[in-house]
Amino acid sequence: MKLLTGFKLAWLGLWANRLRVLFAMFGVVIGMFSVIVLASISIGVKDTLLKQMGGLGAEQILVIPGRVLDTMSGQKDLLSGLTSVPSTLTYEDAKEAEKVENVRSVTPHLETVTTIQSGEGKEAKKLQSVLVGTTDQYSRVQHAELAEGRFFTKKEQETKAKVVVLGSNIHDGLLGKESTSEATQTPGHPAPEPWWKRLFSALTAQKASAQKQEASLVGKEVAINNEKYKVIGVLSPNAALGSSTDNNVVMPINTALQETGMKNLNKIIVEADSTETIDQVDSDVFAAIKTHHKDIDYSVVKQEQMLEALNKVTTILQAMLAGITVTALIISGTGIMNVMVMSVRERTREIGIRKALGATTFEVMLQFFFETLLLCVLGGLIGLGIGYLFIELWNHNISVFSLVLPLWAVKLALYSSLGVGTLFGIYPALKAARMNPSKALRFE
Amino acid sequence: MIELRNVQKLYRSGGEKLPILRGVNLHVEKGEYVAIMGKSGSGKSTLLNLLGTLDVLDSGEYELAGQAVHRMGKGKRAALRNEKIGFVFQQFQLIPNMSVYQNVLLPLTYGQKRWSGKRAKVLHLLKEVGLFHKRNQKPSRLSGGEKQRVAIARALVNEPDLILADEPTGSLDEETTENVLQLMEQVHADGATVIMITHDLEVAKRAERILLLKNGMLKEMANEAAYGI
Incomplete structure (x- = not known):
C-alpha cells in the first residue's frame, strides 16, 4: 500500500x-x-x-537617582542592583552635564502628580494628571508627537512662560469625552460607568480617540494649583506598556520648578554626538554631576545596559x-x-x-x-x-x-x-x- | 488447492489449554464446493479462521495453493488472504460508516497487486448482485439479504481462488437464503473453490461434498444420521 x-x-x-x-x-x-x-x-x-527603551536611541544615556550596584563581573545590575533612594538630581546637575564635551542635548525630567482644571463653576472639570517639567527637546527625545498645536520654545522655557502641552487622555477628559485616565469626577457629575464599559473604553482607546470631535482646548486656559496656563498643544495618544504620555501635562522646566517648589528631578536624558563618543560622555557626565554631590547617589546608565536588563x-x-x-x-x-x-x-x-x-x-x-x-x-x-x-x-x-x-x-x-x-x-x-x-x- | 495435515488448535481458557481441533486432515481440490457441518462449539469457525489464515495453527501443516501457510509470517499471510481468499460472514461484517461502493472496493486497496479499472470492476460486481442502485448507501440502509450480497461482491472483487463462507445464510429468511445460495453456486460455477460452514443440512446439501466436524476431527459425512439428525 x-x-x-x-x-x-x-x-x-x-x-x-x-x-x-x-x-x-x-x-x-x-x-x-x-x-x-x-x-x-x-x-x-x-x-x-x-x-x-530603544526609542531612547543608542547615543542616549540616562541619569537616574539611586546607585546601581555592580555585579561580580563589574556590570551594572539594573534588575536587582538598583537602590531605592530619594532623588538628589537637580536642574544644576543637568546644566553641568550640558557643559560636557560631545554632548548634543540634555533633557531634564521633573515629575509630580497634580490636579488640572478646565472651566469654572458648574462647568469645571478636574482631573488628576502627571505634571512633567522638561525642555523643548522633550518631544524629540521622547518621540512624543503632537496631535495639534505646538510644543513650547526655548525662549518660553527660559522666560518661565505659563504654557502647557496636554497628553491626549487629559485633553479628552477635560473636554468631557471618554478617556482612559483614572479621572476624578467632580461632584454633581453622573455616576461612573460600569466597569465593563470602562474596560472596553480602555481597550479601545485608539478607536475612541479616532472618533474625537472637533472641540479642542488649544489656545484656551487651564488651571493648575489655582494658576492659569495656556494650552499650546496636545500630544498624540501613545498608550503603551510602562510609560505613556497620555496622562501628562508638560510644561517648561523652569516654570515647573517655580510652580511646584520642587528641586529634584526624576531623571536626566543626555544625548551624545554619536555612538562613538558614548562611553566618553558616559564617564564625563558622571564626573560632571559628581561635582555637585557628596556621595554617589545617582547612576548613569547607557541604553545598551537597559536593553540587557x-x-x-x-x-x-x-x-x-x-x-x-x-x-x-x-x-x-x-x-x-x-x-x-x-x-x-x-x-x-x-x-x-x-x-x-x-x-x-x-x-x-x-x-x-x-x-x-x-x-x-x-x-x-x-x-x-x-x-x-x-x-x-x-x-x-x-x-x-x-x-x-x-x-x-x-x-x-x-x-x-x-x-x-x-x-x-x-x-x-x-x-x-x-x-x-x-x-x-x-x-x- | 487445500491440504491440512494433522492440524491441532488449542483453546486457552483460564490458563488451561483445551484442544478444539485434534489432528484435522483435509484435502480440497481446486474448484470444489465443500460444506462443513458441525454443532455449535464444535470448532467450525476456528477451522474456517485457520483456513482463512486469520488464525495460526498450534501444530500440523497447512498448504494453500501450494504455499506452506504454517511457515508464513503475518505479512505474508495477509498478502495471501488478499490475493487468494474471499470471505462471506454470517454477520456480513461490512464497515458501517462506509458506503456499499467503498465496502466492495476495500480489498483492492490492500495488497501488492495493481488493479486497473477498480471503479468499473466494483460497479460491475454491484450490478451482478443487483445493488448498483444502492452503491452510495450505507449498510445500515440495506436489508439482511442486500448486506450479504454486498459481502459476496466484496469477497469476489479481488478474484480469489477460494471463497470461505461462515454461515452465510444464518441470518437470512428462506427466500433471501435461496438467492444467496444461487449466488454462491454461480461463484462456484465460475471456477472458485467454495468452502461453506453451516449447521443447516438443506444448505449443506447444495454443496458437492459435506464434511462433519465432531470431537475436533473432520470426517466425510456419509448420511444424515451421521450428523445426528
Whole structure:
C-alpha cells in the first residue's frame, strides 16, 4: 500500500467519524491557539518594551537617582542592583552635564502628580494628571508627537512662560469625552460607568480617540494649583506598556520648578554626538554631576545596559510562556491519544474486517497513525487560523501593545502539531495494528 | 488447492489449554464446493479462521495453493488472504460508516497487486448482485439479504481462488437464503473453490461434498444420521 493510499484511508476514517474527530481536535486547536497567542504576546511585549527603551536611541544615556550596584563581573545590575533612594538630581546637575564635551542635548525630567482644571463653576472639570517639567527637546527625545498645536520654545522655557502641552487622555477628559485616565469626577457629575464599559473604553482607546470631535482646548486656559496656563498643544495618544504620555501635562522646566517648589528631578536624558563618543560622555557626565554631590547617589546608565536588563526579564517571560505552551501541548496530545485509543476500541471489528480483507499489520498501523497525524495537523491549522484572527482583532482594537506573529511561531505551531500527532499517535496505531483478526471480528 | 495435515488448535481458557481441533486432515481440490457441518462449539469457525489464515495453527501443516501457510509470517499471510481468499460472514461484517461502493472496493486497496479499472470492476460486481442502485448507501440502509450480497461482491472483487463462507445464510429468511445460495453456486460455477460452514443440512446439501466436524476431527459425512439428525 502506498503512503498516499494510507493517507486516503486515514482521511476516509476521519470523515466517517467526523463528530468524534471534531471533539478530539478541540484540544489541539486550543493547544495551537495558545502556542500562537502566547508566542505573539511574548514577542509583542518584548518588542514594545525594546522599542520604548530603544526609542531612547543608542547615543542616549540616562541619569537616574539611586546607585546601581555592580555585579561580580563589574556590570551594572539594573534588575536587582538598583537602590531605592530619594532623588538628589537637580536642574544644576543637568546644566553641568550640558557643559560636557560631545554632548548634543540634555533633557531634564521633573515629575509630580497634580490636579488640572478646565472651566469654572458648574462647568469645571478636574482631573488628576502627571505634571512633567522638561525642555523643548522633550518631544524629540521622547518621540512624543503632537496631535495639534505646538510644543513650547526655548525662549518660553527660559522666560518661565505659563504654557502647557496636554497628553491626549487629559485633553479628552477635560473636554468631557471618554478617556482612559483614572479621572476624578467632580461632584454633581453622573455616576461612573460600569466597569465593563470602562474596560472596553480602555481597550479601545485608539478607536475612541479616532472618533474625537472637533472641540479642542488649544489656545484656551487651564488651571493648575489655582494658576492659569495656556494650552499650546496636545500630544498624540501613545498608550503603551510602562510609560505613556497620555496622562501628562508638560510644561517648561523652569516654570515647573517655580510652580511646584520642587528641586529634584526624576531623571536626566543626555544625548551624545554619536555612538562613538558614548562611553566618553558616559564617564564625563558622571564626573560632571559628581561635582555637585557628596556621595554617589545617582547612576548613569547607557541604553545598551537597559536593553540587557530588559532582555533578561523578557527571557524569563518567554521561558514561562514556553512552559505553559508545552503543558498545553501535552494536555492536548494526551486528549488526542485518549480519543484515538477509544476510537481503536470502538472500531475493533472494523480492524478485524480490514485484516480479513488483506490489510497488513503495517497498513493498519499506518492508517491509524495517519488519522492521528491528520487530526493534529488539521487542529493545528484551525488553531493557527483562530490565533491569527485573535491577533488581528487585538491589533485593531487594543493599543496597549501590539501582538507580533513571527514566522517562527507559525512554524513552531505546525511542527508542534506534527510532533504531538507523531508522539501521541504511535500508541493507538500500535494497539490497532497488533489486534488478532479472528478475535477482532468477534468483538461485540 | 487445500491440504491440512494433522492440524491441532488449542483453546486457552483460564490458563488451561483445551484442544478444539485434534489432528484435522483435509484435502480440497481446486474448484470444489465443500460444506462443513458441525454443532455449535464444535470448532467450525476456528477451522474456517485457520483456513482463512486469520488464525495460526498450534501444530500440523497447512498448504494453500501450494504455499506452506504454517511457515508464513503475518505479512505474508495477509498478502495471501488478499490475493487468494474471499470471505462471506454470517454477520456480513461490512464497515458501517462506509458506503456499499467503498465496502466492495476495500480489498483492492490492500495488497501488492495493481488493479486497473477498480471503479468499473466494483460497479460491475454491484450490478451482478443487483445493488448498483444502492452503491452510495450505507449498510445500515440495506436489508439482511442486500448486506450479504454486498459481502459476496466484496469477497469476489479481488478474484480469489477460494471463497470461505461462515454461515452465510444464518441470518437470512428462506427466500433471501435461496438467492444467496444461487449466488454462491454461480461463484462456484465460475471456477472458485467454495468452502461453506453451516449447521443447516438443506444448505449443506447444495454443496458437492459435506464434511462433519465432531470431537475436533473432520470426517466425510456419509448420511444424515451421521450428523445426528
